[in-house]
Amino acid sequence: MTTVIFGAGKTARQIAEKAAALGRQAILVTEDRLESIADAETLRSAASLSLLTETHLKGCNGGIGDFTLELQQNGGTKTVKAARLILAEPDRRTANYGVYGLAPSDAVICLSELKARIGDPAGFGWPEQAPKHLVFLHGISTESTPAIAEEVMTAAVQLQEAFGVQTYVLVGNLKVAADGLEALYRKCRQAGAFFIKFTDTSPDLRQDKDGTVVVEYADEITQQRFTIRPDMTVVDETIEPSEKVARLARLLDLEIDENGFAQADNVHRWTVGTNRRGVHCVGPSRGILSREEKALDAANAAAALARESGDPPADRAVIDRGLCIRCLTCFRLCPYRAIRFTEEERVEAMAEACERCGICAAECPRTAITIPGLGRKELMPERSAASDAPVRITAFCCSQSAKPAGQYARRMGRDLPAGLDIVEVPCAGTVSLPHLMDAFARGAGGVMVLSCHPDNCHSREGNMLAKQRVELLRSRLEEIGFDPKRLSIRTLASNMGVEFGEAVEAFEKMLVDLA
Amino acid sequence: MTEKRVLIIGGGVAGLTTALELTRFGIESDIVEKSPFAGGHGIQFACKATDRCVKCGACVVEEKLRDVCAHPGIRLLAATEVMSIEKKSRFSVTLRRSPVSIDPAACNDCGACFTACPEGAVQQGFSAAHNPFYGAMEDRCSRSSGGSSCTICRDACPQQAISFSPEPAVEETAADAVIAAYGFTPFAPIDKPYGYGMFDDVVTNLELERMLRRKGLPLRPSNNALPEKIAFIQCVGSRDAKRGHLWCSKICCGSALRLAGLIRHRHPQIEATVFYIDIQTFGKDFDTVYPKYQEDLRFVRAIPADVLAADDGGLKVVYAADGTHESREEEFDLVSLSVGITPCTGAEKTLSALGIDQPENGFSGASRDPGVFLAGAATGPMSIAESVADAGRAAIEAAAYLAQ
Numbered sequence: 001m002t003t004v005i006f007g008a009g010k011t012a013r014q015i016a017e018k019a020a021a022l023g024r025q026a027i028l029v030t031e032d033r034l035e036s037i038a039d040a041e042t043l044r045s046a047a048s049l050s051l052l053t054e055t056h057l058k059g060c061n062g063g064i065g066d067f068t069l070e071l072q073q074n075g076g077t078k079t080v081k082a083a084r085l086i087l088a089e090p091d092r093r094t095a096n097y098g099v100y101g102l103a104p105s106d107a108v109i110c111l112s113e114l115k116a117r118i119g120d121p122a123g124f125g126w127p128e129q130a131p132k133h134l135v136f137l138h139g140i141s142t143e144s145t146p147a148i149a150e151e152v153m154t155a156a157v158q159l160q161e162a163f164g165v166q167t168y169v170l171v172g173n174l175k176v177a178a179d180g181l182e183a184l185y186r187k188c189r190q191a192g193a194f195f196i197k198f199t200d201t202s203p204d205l206r207q208d209k210d211g212t213v214v215v216e217y218a219d220e221i222t223q224q225r226f227t228i229r230p231d232m233t234v235v236d237e238t239i240e241p242s243e244k245v246a247r248l249a250r251l252l253d254l255e256i257d258e259n260g261f262a263q264a265d266n267v268h269r270w271t272v273g274t275n276r277r278g279v280h281c282v283g284p285s286r287g288i289l290s291r292e293e294k295a296l297d298a299a300n301a302a303a304a305l306a307r308e309s310g311d312p313p314a315d316r317a318v319i320d321r322g323l324c325i326r327c328l329t330c331f332r333l334c335p336y337r338a339i340r341f342t343e344e345e346r347v348e349a350m351a352e353a354c355e356r357c358g359i360c361a362a363e364c365p366r367t368a369i370t371i372p373g374l375g376r377k378e379l380m381p382e383r384s385a386a387s388d389a390p391v392r393i394t395a396f397c398c399s400q401s402a403k404p405a406g407q408y409a410r411r412m413g414r415d416l417p418a419g420l421d422i423v424e425v426p427c428a429g430t431v432s433l434p435h436l437m438d439a440f441a442r443g444a445g446g447v448m449v450l451s452c453h454p455d456n457c458h459s460r461e462g463n464m465l466a467k468q469r470v471e472l473l474r475s476r477l478e479e480i481g482f483d484p485k486r487l488s489i490r491t492l493a494s495n496m497g498v499e500f501g502e503a504v505e506a507f508e509k510m511l512v513d514l515a
Numbered sequence: 516m517t518e519k520r521v522l523i524i525g526g527g528v529a530g531l532t533t534a535l536e537l538t539r540f541g542i543e544s545d546i547v548e549k550s551p552f553a554g555g556h557g558i559q560f561a562c563k564a565t566d567r568c569v570k571c572g573a574c575v576v577e578e579k580l581r582d583v584c585a586h587p588g589i590r591l592l593a594a595t596e597v598m599s600i601e602k603k604s605r606f607s608v609t610l611r612r613s614p615v616s617i618d619p620a621a622c623n624d625c626g627a628c629f630t631a632c633p634e635g636a637v638q639q640g641f642s643a644a645h646n647p648f649y650g651a652m653e654d655r656c657s658r659s660s661g662g663s664s665c666t667i668c669r670d671a672c673p674q675q676a677i678s679f680s681p682e683p684a685v686e687e688t689a690a691d692a693v694i695a696a697y698g699f700t701p702f703a704p705i706d707k708p709y710g711y712g713m714f715d716d717v718v719t720n721l722e723l724e725r726m727l728r729r730k731g732l733p734l735r736p737s738n739n740a741l742p743e744k745i746a747f748i749q750c751v752g753s754r755d756a757k758r759g760h761l762w763c764s765k766i767c768c769g770s771a772l773r774l775a776g777l778i779r780h781r782h783p784q785i786e787a788t789v790f791y792i793d794i795q796t797f798g799k800d801f802d803t804v805y806p807k808y809q810e811d812l813r814f815v816r817a818i819p820a821d822v823l824a825a826d827d828g829g830l831k832v833v834y835a836a837d838g839t840h841e842s843r844e845e846e847f848d849l850v851s852l853s854v855g856i857t858p859c860t861g862a863e864k865t866l867s868a869l870g871i872d873q874p875e876n877g878f879s880g881a882s883r884d885p886g887v888f889l890a891g892a893a894t895g896p897m898s899i900a901e902s903v904a905d906a907g908r909a910a911i912e913a914a915a916y917l918a919q
Contacts, residue, residue, distance in 0.1 A: 143805060145796055173793040174793045176754070176793065177768070177796060178765070183762065186756060186761055200837075220837060221837070258800055265798070265799040271900070271903055297904070299907065300907040303539075303911040303914075307539050400574075408642060408643040411645075412729075413626055453562075453567055454568065456564065493562035493568075495577050496731075498730060
């Protein structure tokens with residue numbers, strides 16, 4: 001079982017070590033040159049490890065347990081087989097000179113440069129040539145992060161204690177929501193650092209020709225005006241995903257978050273999980289994490305490697321070769337990238353990768369895809385409605401949200417409509433137009449689709465696809481003179497018992513009023 | 516091959532997740548949860564979605580609890596606590612079950628016990644996965660605490676589902692490794708000058724969460740009416756040097772802003788003000804959502820000094836106004852205190868039996884016993900997402916230990 005780890009940095013190595021301890025072979029793949037990798041020799045000499053430098057991913061086929069990667073190295077291509085893939089690329093940092101309208105100079109440096117000087121004081125002529133007064137510009141007009149705040153405060157303590165520098169931290173919201181940071185903040189102040197906070201105002205920064213900065217500001221509480229003339233100003237940095245992460249996410253068809261990190265901002269994604277089974281994303285590849293969170297990621301990725309993948313489940317999507325016209329609708333819409341091309345250029349669903357959301361089957365224009373248990377004849381209400389109910393309602397309930405919400409409502413003693421028939425579906429995306437029409441044909445006076453909230457769908461946009469179908473069918477129903485209000489969709493979460501009750505009761509009342 | 520069994524102390528999100536992660540290594544576990552309702556604090560939280568999910572993670576706790584209940588390899592023992600634990604060749608553990616027991620098979624959720632209990636000790640569950648759906652809180656039940664012979668709940672039950680054991684029911688069990696996931700204790704704001712416990716309409720953010728989960732509405736406890744103006748006071752018991760609480764609780768900014776956002780989404784006429792020191796980053800989309808909250812909510816960068824009664828039944832919040840040295844009084848009709856995460860109280864005996872160190876801040880450190888692992892907010896403030904990640908770490912460490 002080979003694991004390909006993209007990256008050769010600290011997190012990548014931690015995981016490789018853990019993989020080795022589990023007896024798993026790991027290949028580190030990096031676009032970097034050998035010279036730019038710290039301590040590359042140790043990496044190359046490790047028995048359970050190989051290192052591919054200056055190597056670019058060109059393509060990926062297959063799924064968990066059986067990925068085929070096409071890699072390019074020195075102009076040649078090579079194919080590598082892997083059971084699992086891990087993205088462990090470092091992030092990218094941009095110094096915020098522009099944010100503060102300053103130009104880098106001898107007197108204006110960024111946080112990373114300051115850390116380099118603190119790490120090698122003699123090399124920079126410190127402590128003799130260390131500044132006497134130093135201003136940090138930190139999270140003003142942009143929001144910083146605990147990771148950066150920790151570096152700023154650690155540096156401030158070192159400057160105060162080891163080099164006798166008077167430091168001033170000019171800050172908007174001080175981000176202390178990580179382990180030990182509030183204590184560090186207190187320590188920083190005890191060491192003599194001044195913290196000046198800005199809420200609705202910001203300091204006036206003027207950079208002289210010699211590169212030094214003059215800082216003027218009004219204290220927000222006392223309104224008193226102050227001027228600082230530091231001999232060094234340090235701008236903080238913004239953490240972003242690296243271009244490598246963006247490229248890998250594109251090539252591997254991974255969901256990205258709005259900042260471009262290779263993990264969707266979806267609460268249902270496992271810590272180091274992505275939308276693809278067997279593809280994991282850790283540390284700086286998945287977001288801006290604190291030190292302790294990065295360590296947890298490495299452990300969780302190792303846990304993924306330790307697991308044996310079992311037999312593929314039997315209830316997954318199957319594509320009928322005779323009916324499939326290779327229109328690729330399923331390929332485009334599968335949130336889990338479980339559809340692949342075979343060597344005979346057929347389209348095939350991989351049982352190991354399929355999560356059984358039902359989206360492909362509902363969207364296939366040829367109805368060539370079947371999923372056991374989700375067919376038109378199979379998706380039936382769990383219990384028939386009482387015969388004396390004023391109206392019968394079929395509610396397609398997502399098993400992740402509305403189904404438990406309905407159970408919660410019932411257990412709370414909520415008097416749900418007597419004619420309510422619940423059809424549990426793995427995802428609202430399962431509910432196809434035929435499913436909806438069948439429910440009316442079976443005699444429902446109203447049909448509801450109850451899905452997860454936008455951005456909360458386990459299958460990315462099964463909820464939105466269901467909404468599109470409902471809207472389409474509503475307009476068709478209206479054309480034939482059928483009241484479209486009889487078909488409704490709304491979103492819920494698994495813990496919204498009260499809201500479930502309100503929704504179905506209001507729907508029943510509306511249907512009764514219609515009649 | 517493996518007959519190894521793990522004892523997990525605490526059925527919050529960290530304990531539940533550790534149990535689920537252990538099953539992936541073929542390891543079975545017993546989760547011991549003191550409360551009748553597993554899922555910890557998170558199971559009581561409301562969904563705070565507006566027109567979309569705001570990533571609070573409350574539904575993740577729900578999901579973990581459901582998965583645990585459905586898993587044959589996990590035994591979830593609610594209303595149970597560890598009485599003693601001793602390391603021999605394995606850990607031998609004595610468990611104590613609540614003296615009031617409701618048989619889930621007989622209970623039909625009618626709620627008669629809930630209505631009948633004069634002490635308010637019988638509570639309703641927070642999730643469809645709570646089985647039985649009603650449970651007796653021992654700290655309120657006069658039978659458990661005062662040794663009374665009250666039988667009101669049992670007599671009220673039409674299903675004969677409730678039984679009392681004369682002595683606490685004791686069970687002996689053994690484990691090869693222990694996961695300490697006993698979580699945190701919310702800061703009790705009783706000695707803060709905010710009138711908690713004195714004014715009905717001063718509530719904690721946890722109480723507001725519960726109210727939204729159970730009623731769907733942010734009501735004023737004094738009159739069950741919707742408020743017009745809500746104040747959220749941050750850092751109550753966190754970042755508090757006077758109390759030696761030198762930590763940020765990490766989760767309260769996200770909790771308050773999301774709660775305020777939800778309330779404003781459902782009831783746009785309600786005004787919401789957040790009193791704060793520094794707004795902390797929460798969620799991956801903070802940079803996008805924070806400007807929206809800044810538009811929608813009012814932010815005051817001051818921690819109030821007092822909450823006083825106003826003449827009309829409202830509450831006066833006293834705080835230092837910007838740009839002056841004077842204090843200002845402003846009226847609100849509901850005040851939510853964002854109470855901090857503090858070290859778990861009541862676990863001291865177990866803690867020392869397990870050889871767990873206690874660092875200066877009072878949370879739990881590492882254990883001297885190689886077979887004891889910590890997970891979740893027992894070790895310090897953690898969000899739901901971080902607790903899940905930490906549980907994954909604890910599970911693989913325990914699995915590696917058991918494989919030795």
